[in-house]
Amino acid sequence: MKHLDDRVSDLVDDRLDHEERDRALAHVAGCAHCREAVDMERYAKGVLTSLPDITPPAGLTSTLIGLAEPGGLLPPDDHPSDAAVEVAPWGPSRSTRPDHLGVGTGRRPGMQRSHQPSRPKFIDRHRRGVRVAASGMVSTGALLVLLASLGAPSTNGRDQTPASVVPPMEEFTMEHARSTGGLPFAEPASIIVPALRSVDDGTSGVGTASPGAELPGTPGLGPAGLGWSTTVDGTSLTGDGP
Amino acid sequence: MNQLCRDRLGDRRTIRPRGSLGLLAAPMLLGALILLLPPATAAAGPDNLAGTDDQRAVELLARSAAAPQQTSYHGTQYVSAWSVLAKTGASKSAVVQVRHQAGGATEIGLQNTQTSILQGRDGTTWLADGGGPIDLLIDTYDVRMAGEGQVAGRAADVVEAVRADGSIAARLWLDRQTSLSLRREAYTHDGHLLSASAFVEISLAAVPPCCLRSGMQAIGAPAPTHDQAVLRWDDIERLRDQGYHCMEELADGFVLYEARQLGDAVQLSYSDGVMSISVFEQPGRLDPGHLEGYVVSEVGDGFVYASPGPPARFTWSSQGRVITVVADAPLEMVDGILAALPPDGPEPEEDNGVISRIGRGAQKVGTWLNPFN
Structure with missing residues (x-):
């Protein structure tokens, strides 16, 4: 298995489904590099969560809201914490629907996706890239062939070379x-x-x-x-x- | 054609023939005729008459233009013309027999042999504004009386057409009795003769129809049938849509007075009342391989092929058309036409490489998508 890389955060935040989490943990057990990355991520998360709450001045909040929306104040966000949890999808099989992220349910998104079919996403991504590249090359080639045929010396009357004339x-x-x-x-x-x-x-x-x-x-x-x-x-x- | 080109055309002579000294009688006769009056020069025409026409001269010219309608005559005329390419010194001269029946055509013969019939203008082909050639002359030049003279034993009034710069464009000897034009000379801006003609002898008696070799129509005969080749303004507009240029006027008062279709060629005739130029337009590109003896001059990016004549002839390719000019007018007029219809540069050799073909194809698609094209 390759290193976890960007899935380290998903593992620390418990955003992986059941099978993925098992595989990730098994990899971490045998991979010092990823284990160190997970430890660092957990440490950073712990430090951040242990910081005391800071109450920003009321004027700052209203000023920032005013800058963001010149036409008026933004409506209050009911679920700021849920929105902060949302991450970009990364595989073709991953849905981006909000209900899969657990927004508004109060439950963690990973629990919603625990039974989705697992696919080798890197293969999908690779195939998709190949398909896009192949179709692009074919399209470009077809376009060039079309242009070359249009630019060929024409034999129709409109584009014929002007007739040679000897004035009488x-x-x-x-x-x-x-x-x-x-x-x-x-x-x-x-x-x-x-x-x-x-x-x-x-x-x-x-x-x-x-x-x-x-x-x-x-x-x-x-x-x-x-x-x-x-x-x-x-x-x-x-x-x-x- | 710029001055450089003009110099080249003038200096390059493709042949220098020599003739017999014993056969100079005809030019000497012309010289004697010309010497009857002092030669006209550019300095001879003061500019103080610019913008004014002598009313007596105008009346005489109007009567002269109408005289062939009322007067029959026959006689011998000496005619000479010089090339507008003055430095070539080329000229042509001829002694011709002229027979004219009042209101009819004019028969031109050479040594009692009928050669050509010049039809009078019946007005149906006239495209220019005004009533006719006399208006062209009066609009372009100041006309004035310039004394009296004798031509073929007949008294004549001399009328001059003067340019705005004071130079004499033409001098006409009009018969005092009938107003027929008995003698005529035309000059370039710098006073060189462009053409000259004079009756050596003339008889005003009508020519019996039996004696006319052409059997040309007499008074009262039906008018000539309509010439299908004659173009009107709506025809000219249609031709312009097809890519013909059909300029309405040239410089110095030369206006389009007649247009004709000759196969795929269009003839456009311009005149200022005294001199004339014909411009022929044909679709295609000039094949100079068959223009033997023509002088080649580089003008701009292209080439002009000229023959001194007279009448001088020029031909070149311009914007998908082959332009041919036959000129009995000063070379400045040809310059104007060349400025309006500049010669094309050499035809680029078509590159059939893949990249070039793709480029041409993209260009073609671009023209399709261009809404302003």
Whole structure:
């Protein structure tokens, strides 16, 4: 059996049930460490109970009560001694109901629990801890898997990578010319673009461009006939006429 | 796009082609036209007219905006435009045949070959406040008379649109008889030409329908059928709910005047009455692998791909959308768009480790549980 540890107080205060008390006493008989702990606990308890009663000043009591309850005085506690006896439950099999503690009955709580079934509480606690840890790990793993699947490269339409686009520059330039062609004071480039575009289409049959005369990015300027020119850096490039 | 970025875009040239010296006739013609009047500079526009409009100039512009409804004409026009990336020096020029039937569309041809038809604006697609483009111009700029001139042998009144800082934004030559716009120049803040056009010759005689290659509608013809792609404000609100940005206005008085749906792309057209910008929004992320010849500039955490044009084109990824800008306006406007829709940083490589997956999953659950999400 392991040392009594925190059950030393229960033994001294006689809060253990019958079987537990027998086992604890048998352990104390053979364990010097626990015997010393029990002796110290009994000695301390005896010293405390042997102290004379001290009557606190009435003003102190009312002041403390007032501090605890600003809205008004607390109702008087009918069973202060019983409340002081209450200890926190420590095993899964231990009930916390007040009647098990003997509150209000005038009897000692240990007498109420003397016939409860005994379970190895440390095993219960261990199993419970394992279950909690296991369920936590499973939950966390499931959550991570879910998040990873949500964060996978998506193949649906909404999250697809934007399509690569090559703007139809010549078409856009024509549309620009068409749009500005109706403005009465618009720039004459709107006239140039469709004129040269037609030549580029080969519909006019008015000549072809000299090699190298095309300005990059303006392929519409390539073929040319009499009446057009392209100038870069002041150097005029003019197509051969018919 | 900050100044550093602008410098980079301006300095980096992906190609430096050389041309034949014998083929400079067209630019020289343009130069001769431009020299008819002294060049406009930022200093040419005193600020003492800021906040005031010359009423005669306003009336002339209003008549000019309405002139194509009443006047048929055909002629030869020289057109030139410079890139908003001024340091690239890139430009385009063309001599085009223009035929316009009063109240109808305008046919643009190149060497007697029909190439394109520009429909007049019928007002059904207009989103901006006010009556139309003329209001945009007058709201944004101070307009004033700036003398007289001759274009294609016709007398013209010159009207200037002046910015608040006194710089000239545009100069227009309006036919004294019909108020048609015969010549036009647009400038950047620092006085560089952005675009210029002028009639070399023009005839006000109506073009017989038999001579129109396009068979475009004549006066009295039924109006064009409703364009299903045109978006109204309630459509724009719906698109915003779907994640499109659809900005209502840009800086410096550029307001949204037209929006169209082009497949999964949305085109948003902005103008101040003189210059214009189109912003295209597409869902997705930019694949720069197919943008050959584009100049790459680092802006913030991301990258912007630019082509000088003109019109200059910019594209980048921002907040789940691919933004493409086609600009015939000063580069400051593109800066404003970049500030509102900053380029995304590089796409982080997805970590498929267990810890990362758990973290992403927890984040996802957090978003589900967040009542404010």
